[in-house]
Amino acid sequence: xxxxxxxxxxxxxxxxxxxxxxxxxxxxxxxxxxxxxxxxxxxxxxxxxxxxxxxxxxxxxxxxxxxxxxxxxxxxxxxxxxxxxxxxxxxxxxxxxxxxxxxxxxxxxxxxxxxxxxxxxxxxxxxxxxxxxxxxxxxxxxxxxxxxxxxxxxxxxxxxxxxxxxxxxxxxxxxxxxxxxxxxxxxxxxxxxxxxxxxxxxxxxxxxxxxxxxxxxxxxxxxxxxxxxxxxxxxxxxxxxxxxxxxxxxxxxxxxxxxxxxxxxxxxxxxxxxxxxxxxxxxxxxxxxxxxxxxxxxxxxxxxxxxxxxxxxxxxxxxxxxxxxxxxxxxxxxxxxxxxxxxxxxxxxxxxxxxxxxxxxxxxxxxxxxxxxxxxxxxxxxxxxxxxxxxxxxxxxxxxxxxxxxxxxx
Amino acid sequence: xxxxxxxxxxxxxxxxxxxxxxxxxxxxxxxxxxxxxxxxxxxxxxxxxxxxxxxxxxxxxxxxxxxxxxxxxxxxxxxxxxxxxxxxxxxxxxxxxxxxxxxxxxxxxxxxxxxxxxxxxxxxxxxxxxxxxxxxxxxxxxxxxxx
Numbered sequence: 279x280x281x282x283x284x285x286x287x288x289x290x291x292x293x294x295x296x297x298x299x300x301x302x303x304x305x306x307x308x309x310x311x312x313x314x315x316x317x318x319x320x321x322x323x324x325x326x327x328x329x330x331x332x333x334x335x336x337x338x339x340x341x342x343x344x345x346x347x348x349x350x351x352x353x354x355x356x357x358x359x360x361x362x363x364x365x366x367x368x369x370x371x372x373x374x375x376x377x378x379x380x381x382x383x384x385x386x387x388x389x390x391x392x393x394x395x396x397x398x399x400x401x402x403x404x405x406x407x408x409x410x411x412x413x414x415x416x417x418x419x420x421x422x423x424x425x426x427x428x429x430x431x432x433x434x435x436x437x438x439x440x441x442x443x444x445x446x447x448x449x450x451x452x453x454x455x456x457x458x459x460x461x462x463x464x465x466x467x468x469x470x471x472x473x474x475x476x477x478x479x480x481x482x483x484x485x486x487x488x489x490x491x492x493x494x495x496x497x498x499x500x501x502x503x504x505x506x507x508x509x510x511x512x513x514x515x516x517x518x519x520x521x522x523x524x525x526x527x528x529x530x531x532x533x534x535x536x537x538x539x540x541x542x543x544x545x546x547x548x549x550x551x552x553x554x555x556x557x558x559x560x561x562x563x564x565x566x567x568x569x570x571x572x573x574x575x576x577x578x579x580x581x582x583x584x585x586x587x588x589x590x591x592x593x594x595x596x597x598x599x600x601x602x603x604x605x606x607x608x609x610x611x612x613x614x615x616x617x618x619x620x621x622x623x624x625x626x627x628x629x630x631x632x633x634x635x636x637x638x639x640x641x642x643x644x645x646x647x648x649x650x651x652x653x654x655x656x657x658x659x660x661x662x663x664x665x666x667x668x669x670x671x672x673x674x675x676x677x678x679x680x681x682x683x684x685x686x687x688x
Numbered sequence: 689x690x691x692x693x694x695x696x697x698x699x700x701x702x703x704x705x706x707x708x709x710x711x712x713x714x715x716x717x718x719x720x721x722x723x724x725x726x727x728x729x730x731x732x733x734x735x736x737x738x739x740x741x742x743x744x745x746x747x748x749x750x751x752x753x754x755x756x757x758x759x760x761x762x763x764x765x766x767x768x769x770x771x772x773x774x775x776x777x778x779x780x781x782x783x784x785x786x787x788x789x790x791x792x793x794x795x796x797x798x799x800x801x802x803x804x805x806x807x808x809x810x811x812x813x814x815x816x817x818x819x820x821x822x823x824x825x826x827x828x829x830x831x832x833x834x835x
Contacts, residue, residue, distance in 0.1 A: 400781055402689045424689070426736055426779055434733030667690075668815045 290331045297343060298327050298334075302414030305347045307386020309355060310447045316393065317439040318358050319351070320411050326351035327414060387412065388501045389449055391494070392458050395465040396442045403438040404465045405472070410435055412497075413490050423472070423487050459502065463511050463567070466495050470515050488519055506561035509554050510568035516551035517574035520544040532670055536583035548578045569598040588618035605633040609641055621649040636665030640675060647678075652686050691736060691813035692786035694793065695775040698768055701805035703798040710799050721796050729778065729789065738776035744768065777813065786810055 290298075302323055309319035326347050340346045394408040402424075409420045421431035450458045473488030495512045502508055524538040555571045573594050580586040595611035598604075608631050616624025624645045631638055643658035659679035666672035707715065729735045752758040780786050790808040798804040 402781060424779075426733075429730075430733050430736060430779070432733075433731055437731065437733060666814075667812055670816070672814070 290335050294331065294334050294339060297339065298330055298347075299414035301344055301347055302327060303387040303390040303412045304344065305351055306411060307390050307447075308348055309351055310390070311386075312352075313355060314447065315355075316445075316447060317436075317443050318355055320439060322351045322355040322358060323347075324410070324416070325354045385501045387497055389447065391462055391498065392450065393442055393445060393447065394438075395458075395462040396445060397458070397461050398441055398445075399438055401465060401468050403434055403441070404461075405469045406431060406434050407438040407442075408465060408469070408494065409487075409490060412494060415490070459498075459505060459508070462498060463495075463508060466491050466498065467511060467514075467567070469494075470518075474518060485522075488515070488522070491515060492519065506558040506563050507565040507567050509558040510565060510571050513551045513554035513558060514567050514571035514574055516547045516554065517571055517578050520547035520551065520578060532674075535577065540581065543578065548575075551575065551578070564597065564601070566598060566601050569594050569601065573598075586617070588614055592618050605631055606637070609633065609637055612641060612645070616645050616648060621645040625649075636662040636667070636671075639665065640671070643675070643679075647682055652682060655682060689779050689781060690783070690786075690815070691777055691779050692783075693775055693777055693809075693811040693813060694786070694790050695809045695811070696773050696793065696806055697809075698771050698773050699807050700769070701794070701798075701803075701807065703802070703804045705799050714797070714799050714801070717797050717801065725789075725792055729776075734778045734780050734785075734789075736777040736779050738774075740774040741772060744771050747771075783812070786812075 305326070306316075306319055306323045309322065310316045313319060329350050330343075330347055334340070334343075391408065391412050394411050395404045399407065406420050406424070409415045409423070410417060417432050417435060418428050420435070421428040424431065449455070470488050470491035473485045473491065492512070492515050495508070495515060499505075499508050499512050520543050521535075521538065523544060524540065524542040525533055527533055551571070552575055555568070555575055558568050558571070573591055576587050576591055576594075591614045592611060595607055595614055599607045599611060608627065612624045612627035612631070615627050625642065628638060628642060628645075639658045639662035643655050643662055646652075646655035646658060656679060659675055659682070663672060663675045663679065666675060707718075710718070726735070726738065729738075747763065749761050749763045750758050778786060778789055780789070787810060790810050793808045794806055795803040796806065
């Protein structure tokens with residue numbers, strides 16, 4: 279989404295767009311700290327980005343781009359304050375607050391990221407605010423990624439800004455920081471998911487959310503390289519993203535893992551992700567991202583689907599289940615168990631799984647088909663189709679059931 | 689976030705007095721309630737689309753065999769109360785939130801300030817893809833791997 283129609287009809291060169299988006303959270307951090315008004319500062323930075331996109335594309339990038347942007351945003355901020363009828367009330371408020379120290383050593387990008395991923399926000403609001411304030415995307419771009427009209431997204435973002443308006447702008451205390459970083463990782467992981475699970479066609483823009491999540495996770499990793507779960511999260515994203523070129527066919531339909539053309543996997547990303555995974559493994563903590571990255575790595579290193587180390591994957595899913603307690607993980611372990619020890623063993627894992635929705639039916643259908651029990655398989659396909667909430671999944675299940683029926687003369 | 693279609697038809701709920709026989713104050717209270725709810729949903733950034741439909745008198749039914757001219761007729765002639773009167777699409781965090789909005793719509797006041805209890809139909813909109821990466825992994829691992 280970068281550049282392509284981001285800032286209206288402007289034709290912004292990619293290097294200018296990239297520079298603007300790197301600078302956006304730094305300038306926002308400076309203004310928010312100086313004036314103590316995150317929400318107005320965020321609007322001012324957006325306007326300054328637009329002005330910079332126009333001027334820099336035409337006249338070239340100034341010698342001190344950060345200074346240029348800071349000055350432009352400050353002017354807009356002061357204009358906004360002048361026109362604000364509540365100006366006096368606000369000035370009193372600012373005057374009453376203790377003087378803010380200009381802590382230059384703090385990484386402003388990290389502070390802005392922590393604020394945008396504040397635990398008081400719902401994940402969806404945090405993602406939207408992060409994309410705009412840290413990612414430097416326009417509201418129109420964020421709206422397009424989430425397939426909602428621009429005014430709807432504008433409301434969501436301004437409500438999110440109001441929610442965090444009362445928060446102190448600065449790094450949390452060292453007691454709070456680990457939990458706050460955990461929340462940032464969770465938001466970035468969900469942002470990656472939004473793109474990762476997107477298929478082709480009308481959801482094409484969503485795929486670029488994965489790029490944005492990776493970019494922001496790289497930023498987080500660069501500012502806090504000593505956090506093994508951040509390293510592992512980046513590894514996970516790269517190891518999953520490496521398969522992206524093979525994951526959809528020419529029509530945008532999803533290609534299942536066993537059928538993917540593995541020569542199309544991105545070897546450079548796999549190498550980088552594997553190195554990061556090794557780096558995160560040097561620390562004692564076994565977190566959920568490290569376990570997921572380890573599973574992704576096993577898939578990535580299998581030359582053929584039949585070479586996949588399923589027993590190892592079963593063991594990792596077992597650990598992941600203990601760490602997260604998420605029944606979806608149990609379903610994944612059932613699939614891996616079926617691949618390692620046969621469909622009956624997989625079905626046994628599913629006994630007692632309490633998960634609403636069609637997913638368990640879909641997996642049971644596959645495992646019964648694998649075991650050669652056609653009537654059971656067809657019954658579960660039917661239940662899964664009736665409950666499916668995703669178009670590609672439903673189409674896949676319908677095709678699968680039809681093929682099974684045809685092949686058995688049912 | 690998941691989208692839901694909320695539709696309302698002409699089923700009157702517990703109120704059998706036609707709206708034209710309500711007092712002006714009752715009509716105002718009814719419309720103000722809808723307006724306030726609409727403002728709330730716009731402010732929360734949850735409304736994707738919201739429409740009120742024209743009546744059955746101007747409805748058409750179209751069929752085509754793909755070769756000849758399409759056949760356009762009036763109708764369908766279903767019961768009036770089954771006609772869809774309006775709909776909105778909301779994009780919300782959970783099914784619980786969609787049901788909460790539907791309940792507010794159903795509780796719109798009618799004569800005497802009493803809730804009309806009009807039935808609101810709630811339908812989930814299909815997603816273009818699985819909703820999270822763990823689900824996606826299951827699907828990718830199993831989808832065609834078993835033969």
